[in-house]
Amino acid sequence: MERELSLETLLQHLGEEEPFPYGSVTPPIVQSSLFTAQTLRDRNARQGANEYGYTYTRVSNPTVRLAEQKLAVLEGTEDALCFGSGMAAIASAILTFAESGAHVVCVETVYPPTRALLTSWLARYAVQTTFVSGECVEEFEQAIQPHTRLIYLESPSSLYFRLQDLRAVSELARAHGILTLCDNSWATPIFQNPHALGVDIVLHSASKYLGGHSDLLAGVAAGRREHIEPIRQTRELLGGILDPHAGWLLLRGLRTLPVRMERAHKSGLQVAEWLSVQPQIAKVNHPGLPTHPQHPLARAQMHGYGSLFSFETHPITEEQAYTFAERLHLFRFGCSWGGYESLLLGWAQTEPDAHGKASWLFRLYVGLENPDDLIRDLQEAIDALNP
Secondary structure (H helix, E strand, C coil): CCCCCCHHHHHHHCCCCCCCHHHCCCCCCCCCCECCCCCHHHHHHCCCCCCCCCCECCCCCHHHHHHHHHHHHHHCCCEEEEECCHHHHHHHHHHHHCCCCCEEEEECCCCHHHHHHHHHHHHHHCCEEEEECCCCHHHHHHHCCCCEEEEEEECCCCCCCCCCCHHHHHHHHHHCCCEEEEECCCCHHHHCCHHHHCCCEEEEECCCCCCCCCCCCCEEEEECHHHHHHHHHHHHHHCCECCHHHHHHHHHHHHCHHHHHHHHHHHHHHHHHHHHCCCCEEEEECCCCCCCCCHHHHHHHCCCCCCEEEEEECCEEHHHHHHHHHHCCCCECCCCCCCCCCEEEEEECCCCCCCCEECEEEEEECCCCCHHHHHHHHHHHHHHHCC
């Protein structure tokens, strides 16, 4: 497109300049595993590809490719790849660059399956990992070793929503010839662009906000072509590409992403602000609140906030925690967030004291319901958390 267009407009029109068959306003699902050429001569001359450049959906697919083009524009990168899940994207990126004997520096409150990949699976291949809180760049500098190849970031990180200074860490890594990877699922490209801050490879669980409807599994890796091409080869070998139908669902989700994220920002903050002044709550972990210790950094490197956050209680009994959850009517209890439904999970953070009490951490996801209704629901249940 010749003119400069906003992201909201590009999401609707990029890659769709030519009309779809029959005048359809939605792209077709190219549900084909195989792509053929007209003649054997043509196929061999094109190194296996047909006239459109496709051979086999394990390698690439037109529906998936359209989603990748839109995602690359969203993240401001040269290219992007779609995978069958967020973990497929994360694992493929790490496996591509973490050779045997390599060292990785990672934030300690990273997504638990990512941590398991580093500590369990990759440890079998002599890949070592040092975990840091990530709240100051000096921690990363002190953790770097001669054979450090990757710094893995997740800002904000899981459960406690700690931030990393993406620009400062990226500059440090570049000075040492180290690649940086960042999971950007929480903020999405609408509210944070790690690549613009210097991060080499941006990762997403597209099952979350990017999909937005709790009906698909998908992952994304975005970056410069020099990094994306070797990841593409890993994806082809491991067979981790996104299914065409899920790619079509992802395209649908991307069209409404800016609108949904604006709602997530407002609703999430409204609920977090209400919780932050309740006497039963010891702490709310939301980077958009002025009480968050890294709020100035959040304002500096993000344009808005997602609606997933956590809160910590004063010491309570297990029965109190479960009674609180059971009194809720508008929240469901499940792990994967980013859809239209509000969710709650909770765990005891410490061992019970002599009175059977412990501090509990509840992770809350605010969906697309009216936030006033969600607050009333929480208000009717919160007395169960009285210390």
